[in-house]
Amino acid sequence: MKAKNQRLILAVFAAVAVVGAGLLAVSGLQEEAAFFYAPGDVEEQGLPGDRAVRLGGMVKEKSIRQDADGVTVHFIVEDGKAEVPVSFKGIVPDLFKENSGVVAEGKFQPNGLFVADNLLAKHDERYMPPELAGKMHKTNSLTQ
């Protein structure tokens, strides 16, 4: 193999690796990117099907109730436009409460129930998930 060739071959391999990484990433992103939904979006756009999404909004007043097993909770997330029932099995975050912001990660069932496998609530006084901050702002300005 001549000197020039080897460098060329290596450069081609490097390009193939970069392009390969890009293709791998794009195909993965199409299937696995979790889109953010507010209850109003679900109303407008319909259910997103069997894929992981994030649902964000406010926990509706007096909607939290617990199953007999002591670890499954049901509640309703609202954004002023629509409501979505959510069920979650797990320990809820400390700042999860009624009339407070929440982001749930999980999937919609065909009947419209959102089964969450993770809940994110306001972490401390200063923290709010960025998506939620945006949506809340929108919601507030709509209700005013």
Add this chain to the structure above:
Amino acid sequence: MIAELGLGLLWLAAGLAVLQFFLGAIALRMKGRPDLGLAIQPVAVAQGLLAGLSFFALIYLFIVSDMSVKLVAANSHSEKPLLYKISGAWGNHEGSMLLWVTILSVAGGAIALVERRIREDTLIATLMAQGLTALGFYAFLLFSSNPFERLNPAPPEGNGLNPLLQDPGLAFHPPTLYLGYVGLSVAFSFAVGALLTRDVGPAFARAMRPWVLGAWAFLTIGITAGSYWAYYELGWGGWWFWDPVENASLMPWLAATALLHSVTVLATRDSLRAWTVMLAVVAFSMSMVGTFLVRSGILTSVHAFAVDPERGSFILALLLLYIGGALALFAFRISTVREGAQFDPVSREAALVLNNLLLTVILGVVLIGTLYPIVAQAMGQQISIGPPYFNPAAGSVALLLILAMAAGPLLRWRRDGFALLVRRLAVPVALGLGVLISVRVAAPDIGTLSWLGLTTAAVAGAASIAPLWRRSLKRTPLFTWGMVVAHFGVAVALAGMAADTAFMKERLVAVAEGGEADVGPFNVRLKAVTPVIGPNWTALEARIEARRGDSPPVVLRPQARHYMDPPTETSEAAITTLIDGQLYVVLGKVNEDGRWQLRLWWKPWVTLIWFGGILIALGGILALVGRLWRERRLPTRDDQ
């Protein structure tokens, strides 16, 4: 007074960085003036000293709790333990950037002091590049993140430090990662210097290698510690979340791993010249991307202190300037870098090229997955990317990479035979097949990545110690030991990850005091829940007895803590480490009927993950010491 002194020292250091850059530039232009070039070394040393003193001034202000300094008032509290007062100095945006630039300048000073092997003009060009890099970050500190800003009037008491950060392990997490990030800046400066003086060759690679090894070992320690911190502090039972902040430390590590291997090819065989220079640029670029992600306030997490768009744009501008400049220099100069030595498709070099390519693919996948949500958000689309994307995409390539890692060290430099390689790999592959068959028979329903991972770990573990086979262990060089230990560590960590993913048992239960539950082989009994008081928190503490078979019970005490200042709720998991795994218990809420929520995990062999990480870092340190020892008698510039 001390605050003004610290600020003055910082301005002086910045001034010296300017001088360092211009001295270097002039010396490179005027070849006949060696005195100009030699002056750059004391300037670099002085700049490092001044930056270091400035950083000590900040630490002093935190120790004496000088609340008239804005940064101290915002992040410290006079009642805090001394360790957290000191670590508070870098537990915030301004202080951590000062630490960043201090390490950068001290590293520059260290090159000026100890580097005696590369050509003089290359050394000058390297110090010039290091000065220019430091200059950007001085400007960032002085113009948009002054750590010494005064507050008038001074408040009587400070705000305190985020309780999540009040942890001894975490006090040293940022300095460790920064040593890694900034160590890569030295590799970057060497690469720029060698491109400027057309001196890309084995001598340059040998000068760069210890810095890469050191930076890589520190990054490994930082990532391992960060992973364990997230594991026990967050109480979610996981050890890697593909959080953008974790990825910010993983990406430079991936690039540094590739660089570490290609720099060895360049030092030993004088191949992969252009490649190594490119990787050095990419590795430091990833450090800066990491700093940008963490420090710009784009991400919301315990790491993102600043939510100031001006700062974000400043770091982004620096990033584009340095990366763009280096890439442009690369494009202009690379045709003048001559082709290195040749090698066959089956050779140690080829295996290391494969290593580099696969690492590049993983790096690309992680980079795109980390940046995509940010780009999408800028275009009004809100998405998040998590384990369902990263695990299969990065995991599958990582398994291939680890198989290549098993084969690489068993190949000879330059040329080898495929049949010979197959023969050398026979024992590891047989062992892997044995593991594969027993896992598929004993646990047929575990995930694909898990059983592939266990098999790969067995092959790689056996193959990693094969280079020592039939060798006199005493006469094996230290750097070979380093490679063996690090590669074995990769296999150990992989075994831990795969075993935990495959065999982990999780239970979520609500039990009354005196009640019990089973998780995996354990019977867990909730004895009592009592209030306890700590130095700056109160908590509810559960006493839990866990029993496996007839063995004596172990007691676990998970807590739900309430910190007073600032008011924060945290959950302190209780973890018992046994030889074959960890039992992990989190105390949740109390229900209206008086039952307590408990989250229980039995995580077999999970500790191997962090033992593996420690072995990898130890391997890096052994290799570093071994290389320095071996090269101590090579001729220096002064001998010639």
